[in-house]
Amino acid sequence: MEAIQEHKGLVYPLNRTNVDTDQIIPKQFLKRIERTGFGQFLFYNWRFDDDGNERADFELNKPKYQGASILLAGENFGCGSSREHAPWALLDYGFRVIIAPSFADIFYNNALKNGIIPIQLDESTLDQWMRQAEDSTLVLDVDLEAQRINDGHQHEVQFDIPAFHKEKLINGLDEIALTLKLEDEIEAYEQTSGK
Incomplete structure:
Protein backbone atom coordinates (compact mmCIF):
# COMPACT_ATOMS: atom_id res chain seq x y z
CA MET A 1 0.00 0.00 0.00
CA GLU A 2 1.32 3.44 -0.90
CA ALA A 3 1.96 5.67 2.11
CA ILE A 4 0.03 8.93 2.32
CA GLN A 5 0.79 11.73 4.78
CA GLU A 6 -0.59 14.70 2.87
CA HIS A 7 -2.60 14.99 -0.30
CA LYS A 8 -3.43 18.09 -2.29
CA GLY A 9 -5.84 17.54 -5.14
CA LEU A 10 -8.65 18.67 -7.39
CA VAL A 11 -12.13 17.98 -6.02
CA TYR A 12 -14.91 16.16 -7.85
CA PRO A 13 -18.36 16.82 -6.30
CA LEU A 14 -20.67 13.80 -6.48
CA ASN A 15 -23.74 15.44 -5.00
CA ARG A 16 -25.71 12.22 -4.41
CA THR A 17 -26.69 10.31 -1.29
CA ASN A 18 -26.76 6.54 -0.73
CA VAL A 19 -24.26 5.78 -3.50
CA ASP A 20 -23.97 2.00 -3.29
CA THR A 21 -21.10 -0.24 -4.29
CA ASP A 22 -22.91 -1.45 -7.41
CA GLN A 23 -23.07 2.16 -8.62
CA ILE A 24 -19.39 2.60 -7.78
CA ILE A 25 -18.38 -0.58 -9.69
CA PRO A 26 -21.14 -2.63 -11.35
CA LYS A 27 -21.14 -6.39 -10.76
CA GLN A 28 -20.36 -7.34 -14.38
CA PHE A 29 -16.84 -5.91 -13.96
CA LEU A 30 -15.87 -7.99 -10.92
CA LYS A 31 -14.26 -10.83 -12.87
CA ARG A 32 -10.66 -9.65 -12.54
CA ILE A 33 -8.49 -11.33 -9.91
CA GLU A 34 -5.95 -8.51 -9.53
CA ARG A 35 -6.67 -5.19 -7.79
CA THR A 36 -5.86 -3.00 -10.78
CA GLY A 37 -7.77 -2.07 -13.91
CA PHE A 38 -11.07 -1.28 -12.19
CA GLY A 39 -10.83 2.51 -12.54
CA GLN A 40 -12.08 2.43 -16.13
CA PHE A 41 -15.36 0.99 -14.85
CA LEU A 42 -15.88 3.45 -11.98
CA PHE A 43 -19.47 4.79 -11.92
CA TYR A 44 -19.85 2.99 -15.25
CA ASN A 45 -23.64 3.24 -15.63
CA TRP A 46 -23.51 6.97 -14.89
CA ARG A 47 -20.42 7.71 -17.01
CA PHE A 48 -21.37 5.69 -20.11
CA ASP A 49 -24.47 4.97 -22.17
CA ASP A 50 -25.57 1.51 -23.37
CA ASP A 51 -23.18 1.75 -26.35
CA GLY A 52 -20.18 2.58 -24.14
CA ASN A 53 -20.08 6.28 -25.08
CA GLU A 54 -19.39 8.90 -22.43
CA ARG A 55 -22.48 10.69 -21.16
CA ALA A 56 -21.99 14.44 -21.53
CA ASP A 57 -24.36 15.13 -18.62
CA PHE A 58 -22.31 13.24 -16.02
CA GLU A 59 -19.98 15.73 -14.34
CA LEU A 60 -16.98 13.43 -13.96
CA ASN A 61 -16.74 13.27 -17.77
CA LYS A 62 -16.26 17.05 -18.00
CA PRO A 63 -12.71 18.32 -18.71
CA LYS A 64 -12.62 20.49 -15.58
CA TYR A 65 -12.69 17.38 -13.36
CA ASN A 76 -24.13 6.89 3.39
CA PHE A 77 -21.48 6.62 0.66
CA GLY A 78 -20.51 3.03 -0.16
CA CYS A 79 -23.68 1.33 1.07
CA GLY A 80 -24.89 -1.95 -0.39
CA SER A 81 -22.78 -5.06 -0.79
CA SER A 82 -19.39 -5.41 0.86
CA ARG A 83 -17.36 -5.67 -2.35
CA GLU A 84 -13.76 -4.57 -1.90
CA HIS A 85 -13.71 -3.78 -5.62
CA ALA A 86 -15.38 -0.42 -4.85
CA PRO A 87 -12.31 1.14 -3.18
CA TRP A 88 -10.09 -0.61 -5.75
CA ALA A 89 -12.00 1.16 -8.55
CA LEU A 90 -11.87 4.54 -6.81
CA LEU A 91 -8.14 4.21 -6.11
CA TYR A 108 -15.19 2.75 5.27
CA ASN A 109 -12.96 -0.06 6.53
CA ASN A 110 -12.24 -1.36 3.02
CA ALA A 111 -11.19 2.14 1.95
CA LEU A 112 -8.78 2.42 4.90
CA LYS A 113 -7.33 -1.03 4.15
CA ASN A 114 -6.61 -0.02 0.55
CA GLY A 115 -4.94 3.35 1.08
CA ILE A 116 -7.88 5.74 0.68
CA ILE A 117 -8.54 8.35 3.37
CA PRO A 118 -12.30 8.39 4.11
CA ILE A 119 -13.18 11.57 6.02
CA GLN A 120 -16.50 12.28 7.72
CA LEU A 121 -17.40 15.98 7.89
CA ASP A 122 -20.49 17.97 8.74
CA GLU A 123 -22.93 18.70 5.93
CA SER A 124 -22.59 22.50 6.14
CA THR A 125 -18.88 22.39 5.26
CA LEU A 126 -19.52 19.80 2.55
CA ASP A 127 -22.36 21.84 1.05
CA GLN A 128 -20.11 24.88 0.82
CA TRP A 129 -17.32 22.90 -0.86
CA MET A 130 -19.81 21.14 -3.18
CA ARG A 131 -21.03 24.53 -4.43
CA GLN A 132 -17.48 25.79 -4.94
CA ALA A 133 -16.46 22.63 -6.84
CA GLU A 134 -19.62 22.76 -8.99
CA ASP A 135 -19.40 26.50 -9.76
CA SER A 136 -15.71 26.63 -10.62
CA THR A 137 -12.97 24.35 -9.32
CA LEU A 138 -11.79 23.53 -5.85
CA VAL A 139 -8.46 22.20 -4.63
CA LEU A 140 -8.18 20.86 -1.08
CA ASP A 141 -5.04 20.17 0.92
CA VAL A 142 -5.54 17.21 3.26
CA ASP A 143 -2.92 16.84 6.00
CA LEU A 144 -3.38 13.39 7.54
CA GLU A 145 -0.67 13.91 10.16
CA ALA A 146 -2.35 17.07 11.50
CA GLN A 147 -5.87 15.79 10.65
CA ARG A 148 -6.65 19.06 8.92
CA ILE A 149 -8.12 20.14 5.56
CA ASN A 150 -7.38 23.54 4.03
CA ASP A 151 -9.36 24.89 1.08
CA GLY A 152 -6.94 27.72 0.22
CA HIS A 153 -9.52 30.37 1.18
CA GLN A 154 -8.67 30.71 4.89
CA HIS A 155 -11.10 27.89 5.65
CA GLU A 156 -9.55 25.06 7.60
CA VAL A 157 -11.33 22.15 9.26
CA GLN A 158 -10.20 19.36 11.54
CA PHE A 159 -11.26 15.75 11.05
CA ASP A 160 -11.13 12.57 13.10
CA ILE A 161 -9.60 9.27 12.07
CA PRO A 162 -8.82 6.26 14.27
CA ALA A 163 -5.17 6.39 15.40
CA PHE A 164 -4.48 2.80 14.27
CA HIS A 165 -5.69 3.51 10.72
CA LYS A 166 -3.90 6.85 10.60
CA GLU A 167 -0.60 5.12 11.42
CA LYS A 168 -1.21 2.45 8.77
CA LEU A 169 -1.94 5.05 6.07
CA ILE A 170 1.00 7.28 6.97
CA ASN A 171 3.39 4.31 6.91
CA GLY A 172 1.80 2.52 3.95
CA LEU A 173 1.08 -0.62 5.98
CA ASP A 174 -1.56 -3.05 4.79
CA GLU A 175 -2.53 -6.15 6.79
CA ILE A 176 0.27 -8.25 5.28
CA ALA A 177 2.88 -5.58 6.07
CA LEU A 178 1.59 -5.41 9.66
CA THR A 179 1.96 -9.18 9.97
CA LEU A 180 5.48 -9.08 8.51
CA LYS A 181 6.49 -6.56 11.18
CA LEU A 182 6.06 -9.47 13.62
CA GLU A 183 8.11 -11.88 11.52
CA GLY A 194 7.87 -27.46 16.83
CA LYS A 195 6.26 -26.00 13.70
Missing part, protein backbone atom coordinates in the same frame (compact mmCIF):
# COMPACT_ATOMS: atom_id res chain seq x y z
CA GLN A 66 -10.03 15.39 -15.23
CA GLY A 67 -7.32 14.44 -12.75
CA ALA A 68 -9.59 14.86 -9.72
CA SER A 69 -8.24 12.94 -6.74
CA ILE A 70 -10.58 14.06 -3.95
CA LEU A 71 -14.23 12.98 -4.04
CA LEU A 72 -16.98 14.83 -2.18
CA ALA A 73 -20.12 12.76 -1.70
CA GLY A 74 -23.45 12.70 0.11
CA GLU A 75 -24.36 10.68 3.17
CA ASP A 92 -7.35 2.93 -9.60
CA TYR A 93 -9.22 5.88 -11.09
CA GLY A 94 -7.07 8.23 -8.99
CA PHE A 95 -9.11 9.11 -5.89
CA ARG A 96 -7.02 9.16 -2.69
CA VAL A 97 -9.47 10.98 -0.41
CA ILE A 98 -13.26 10.69 -0.05
CA ILE A 99 -15.15 13.20 2.07
CA ALA A 100 -18.78 12.57 3.04
CA PRO A 101 -21.12 13.12 6.01
CA SER A 102 -21.26 9.34 6.56
CA PHE A 103 -20.05 6.06 5.08
CA ALA A 104 -21.29 2.49 5.14
CA ASP A 105 -19.16 0.70 7.76
CA ILE A 106 -17.76 -2.03 5.51
CA PHE A 107 -16.89 0.44 2.74
CA ASP A 184 10.79 -12.40 14.21
CA GLU A 185 8.17 -13.22 16.83
CA ILE A 186 6.36 -15.55 14.43
CA GLU A 187 9.61 -17.39 13.67
CA ALA A 188 10.46 -17.61 17.38
CA TYR A 189 7.03 -19.10 18.08
CA GLU A 190 7.45 -21.61 15.26
CA GLN A 191 10.84 -22.66 16.67
CA THR A 192 9.45 -23.24 20.15
CA SER A 193 6.21 -24.89 19.07
Whole structure:
Protein backbone atom coordinates (compact mmCIF):
# COMPACT_ATOMS: atom_id res chain seq x y z
CA MET A 1 0.00 0.00 0.00
CA GLU A 2 1.32 3.44 -0.90
CA ALA A 3 1.96 5.67 2.11
CA ILE A 4 0.03 8.93 2.32
CA GLN A 5 0.79 11.73 4.78
CA GLU A 6 -0.59 14.70 2.87
CA HIS A 7 -2.60 14.99 -0.30
CA LYS A 8 -3.43 18.09 -2.29
CA GLY A 9 -5.84 17.54 -5.14
CA LEU A 10 -8.65 18.67 -7.39
CA VAL A 11 -12.13 17.98 -6.02
CA TYR A 12 -14.91 16.16 -7.85
CA PRO A 13 -18.36 16.82 -6.30
CA LEU A 14 -20.67 13.80 -6.48
CA ASN A 15 -23.74 15.44 -5.00
CA ARG A 16 -25.71 12.22 -4.41
CA THR A 17 -26.69 10.31 -1.29
CA ASN A 18 -26.76 6.54 -0.73
CA VAL A 19 -24.26 5.78 -3.50
CA ASP A 20 -23.97 2.00 -3.29
CA THR A 21 -21.10 -0.24 -4.29
CA ASP A 22 -22.91 -1.45 -7.41
CA GLN A 23 -23.07 2.16 -8.62
CA ILE A 24 -19.39 2.60 -7.78
CA ILE A 25 -18.38 -0.58 -9.69
CA PRO A 26 -21.14 -2.63 -11.35
CA LYS A 27 -21.14 -6.39 -10.76
CA GLN A 28 -20.36 -7.34 -14.38
CA PHE A 29 -16.84 -5.91 -13.96
CA LEU A 30 -15.87 -7.99 -10.92
CA LYS A 31 -14.26 -10.83 -12.87
CA ARG A 32 -10.66 -9.65 -12.54
CA ILE A 33 -8.49 -11.33 -9.91
CA GLU A 34 -5.95 -8.51 -9.53
CA ARG A 35 -6.67 -5.19 -7.79
CA THR A 36 -5.86 -3.00 -10.78
CA GLY A 37 -7.77 -2.07 -13.91
CA PHE A 38 -11.07 -1.28 -12.19
CA GLY A 39 -10.83 2.51 -12.54
CA GLN A 40 -12.08 2.43 -16.13
CA PHE A 41 -15.36 0.99 -14.85
CA LEU A 42 -15.88 3.45 -11.98
CA PHE A 43 -19.47 4.79 -11.92
CA TYR A 44 -19.85 2.99 -15.25
CA ASN A 45 -23.64 3.24 -15.63
CA TRP A 46 -23.51 6.97 -14.89
CA ARG A 47 -20.42 7.71 -17.01
CA PHE A 48 -21.37 5.69 -20.11
CA ASP A 49 -24.47 4.97 -22.17
CA ASP A 50 -25.57 1.51 -23.37
CA ASP A 51 -23.18 1.75 -26.35
CA GLY A 52 -20.18 2.58 -24.14
CA ASN A 53 -20.08 6.28 -25.08
CA GLU A 54 -19.39 8.90 -22.43
CA ARG A 55 -22.48 10.69 -21.16
CA ALA A 56 -21.99 14.44 -21.53
CA ASP A 57 -24.36 15.13 -18.62
CA PHE A 58 -22.31 13.24 -16.02
CA GLU A 59 -19.98 15.73 -14.34
CA LEU A 60 -16.98 13.43 -13.96
CA ASN A 61 -16.74 13.27 -17.77
CA LYS A 62 -16.26 17.05 -18.00
CA PRO A 63 -12.71 18.32 -18.71
CA LYS A 64 -12.62 20.49 -15.58
CA TYR A 65 -12.69 17.38 -13.36
CA GLN A 66 -10.03 15.39 -15.23
CA GLY A 67 -7.32 14.44 -12.75
CA ALA A 68 -9.59 14.86 -9.72
CA SER A 69 -8.24 12.94 -6.74
CA ILE A 70 -10.58 14.06 -3.95
CA LEU A 71 -14.23 12.98 -4.04
CA LEU A 72 -16.98 14.83 -2.18
CA ALA A 73 -20.12 12.76 -1.70
CA GLY A 74 -23.45 12.70 0.11
CA GLU A 75 -24.36 10.68 3.17
CA ASN A 76 -24.13 6.89 3.39
CA PHE A 77 -21.48 6.62 0.66
CA GLY A 78 -20.51 3.03 -0.16
CA CYS A 79 -23.68 1.33 1.07
CA GLY A 80 -24.89 -1.95 -0.39
CA SER A 81 -22.78 -5.06 -0.79
CA SER A 82 -19.39 -5.41 0.86
CA ARG A 83 -17.36 -5.67 -2.35
CA GLU A 84 -13.76 -4.57 -1.90
CA HIS A 85 -13.71 -3.78 -5.62
CA ALA A 86 -15.38 -0.42 -4.85
CA PRO A 87 -12.31 1.14 -3.18
CA TRP A 88 -10.09 -0.61 -5.75
CA ALA A 89 -12.00 1.16 -8.55
CA LEU A 90 -11.87 4.54 -6.81
CA LEU A 91 -8.14 4.21 -6.11
CA ASP A 92 -7.35 2.93 -9.60
CA TYR A 93 -9.22 5.88 -11.09
CA GLY A 94 -7.07 8.23 -8.99
CA PHE A 95 -9.11 9.11 -5.89
CA ARG A 96 -7.02 9.16 -2.69
CA VAL A 97 -9.47 10.98 -0.41
CA ILE A 98 -13.26 10.69 -0.05
CA ILE A 99 -15.15 13.20 2.07
CA ALA A 100 -18.78 12.57 3.04
CA PRO A 101 -21.12 13.12 6.01
CA SER A 102 -21.26 9.34 6.56
CA PHE A 103 -20.05 6.06 5.08
CA ALA A 104 -21.29 2.49 5.14
CA ASP A 105 -19.16 0.70 7.76
CA ILE A 106 -17.76 -2.03 5.51
CA PHE A 107 -16.89 0.44 2.74
CA TYR A 108 -15.19 2.75 5.27
CA ASN A 109 -12.96 -0.06 6.53
CA ASN A 110 -12.24 -1.36 3.02
CA ALA A 111 -11.19 2.14 1.95
CA LEU A 112 -8.78 2.42 4.90
CA LYS A 113 -7.33 -1.03 4.15
CA ASN A 114 -6.61 -0.02 0.55
CA GLY A 115 -4.94 3.35 1.08
CA ILE A 116 -7.88 5.74 0.68
CA ILE A 117 -8.54 8.35 3.37
CA PRO A 118 -12.30 8.39 4.11
CA ILE A 119 -13.18 11.57 6.02
CA GLN A 120 -16.50 12.28 7.72
CA LEU A 121 -17.40 15.98 7.89
CA ASP A 122 -20.49 17.97 8.74
CA GLU A 123 -22.93 18.70 5.93
CA SER A 124 -22.59 22.50 6.14
CA THR A 125 -18.88 22.39 5.26
CA LEU A 126 -19.52 19.80 2.55
CA ASP A 127 -22.36 21.84 1.05
CA GLN A 128 -20.11 24.88 0.82
CA TRP A 129 -17.32 22.90 -0.86
CA MET A 130 -19.81 21.14 -3.18
CA ARG A 131 -21.03 24.53 -4.43
CA GLN A 132 -17.48 25.79 -4.94
CA ALA A 133 -16.46 22.63 -6.84
CA GLU A 134 -19.62 22.76 -8.99
CA ASP A 135 -19.40 26.50 -9.76
CA SER A 136 -15.71 26.63 -10.62
CA THR A 137 -12.97 24.35 -9.32
CA LEU A 138 -11.79 23.53 -5.85
CA VAL A 139 -8.46 22.20 -4.63
CA LEU A 140 -8.18 20.86 -1.08
CA ASP A 141 -5.04 20.17 0.92
CA VAL A 142 -5.54 17.21 3.26
CA ASP A 143 -2.92 16.84 6.00
CA LEU A 144 -3.38 13.39 7.54
CA GLU A 145 -0.67 13.91 10.16
CA ALA A 146 -2.35 17.07 11.50
CA GLN A 147 -5.87 15.79 10.65
CA ARG A 148 -6.65 19.06 8.92
CA ILE A 149 -8.12 20.14 5.56
CA ASN A 150 -7.38 23.54 4.03
CA ASP A 151 -9.36 24.89 1.08
CA GLY A 152 -6.94 27.72 0.22
CA HIS A 153 -9.52 30.37 1.18
CA GLN A 154 -8.67 30.71 4.89
CA HIS A 155 -11.10 27.89 5.65
CA GLU A 156 -9.55 25.06 7.60
CA VAL A 157 -11.33 22.15 9.26
CA GLN A 158 -10.20 19.36 11.54
CA PHE A 159 -11.26 15.75 11.05
CA ASP A 160 -11.13 12.57 13.10
CA ILE A 161 -9.60 9.27 12.07
CA PRO A 162 -8.82 6.26 14.27
CA ALA A 163 -5.17 6.39 15.40
CA PHE A 164 -4.48 2.80 14.27
CA HIS A 165 -5.69 3.51 10.72
CA LYS A 166 -3.90 6.85 10.60
CA GLU A 167 -0.60 5.12 11.42
CA LYS A 168 -1.21 2.45 8.77
CA LEU A 169 -1.94 5.05 6.07
CA ILE A 170 1.00 7.28 6.97
CA ASN A 171 3.39 4.31 6.91
CA GLY A 172 1.80 2.52 3.95
CA LEU A 173 1.08 -0.62 5.98
CA ASP A 174 -1.56 -3.05 4.79
CA GLU A 175 -2.53 -6.15 6.79
CA ILE A 176 0.27 -8.25 5.28
CA ALA A 177 2.88 -5.58 6.07
CA LEU A 178 1.59 -5.41 9.66
CA THR A 179 1.96 -9.18 9.97
CA LEU A 180 5.48 -9.08 8.51
CA LYS A 181 6.49 -6.56 11.18
CA LEU A 182 6.06 -9.47 13.62
CA GLU A 183 8.11 -11.88 11.52
CA ASP A 184 10.79 -12.40 14.21
CA GLU A 185 8.17 -13.22 16.83
CA ILE A 186 6.36 -15.55 14.43
CA GLU A 187 9.61 -17.39 13.67
CA ALA A 188 10.46 -17.61 17.38
CA TYR A 189 7.03 -19.10 18.08
CA GLU A 190 7.45 -21.61 15.26
CA GLN A 191 10.84 -22.66 16.67
CA THR A 192 9.45 -23.24 20.15
CA SER A 193 6.21 -24.89 19.07
CA GLY A 194 7.87 -27.46 16.83
CA LYS A 195 6.26 -26.00 13.70
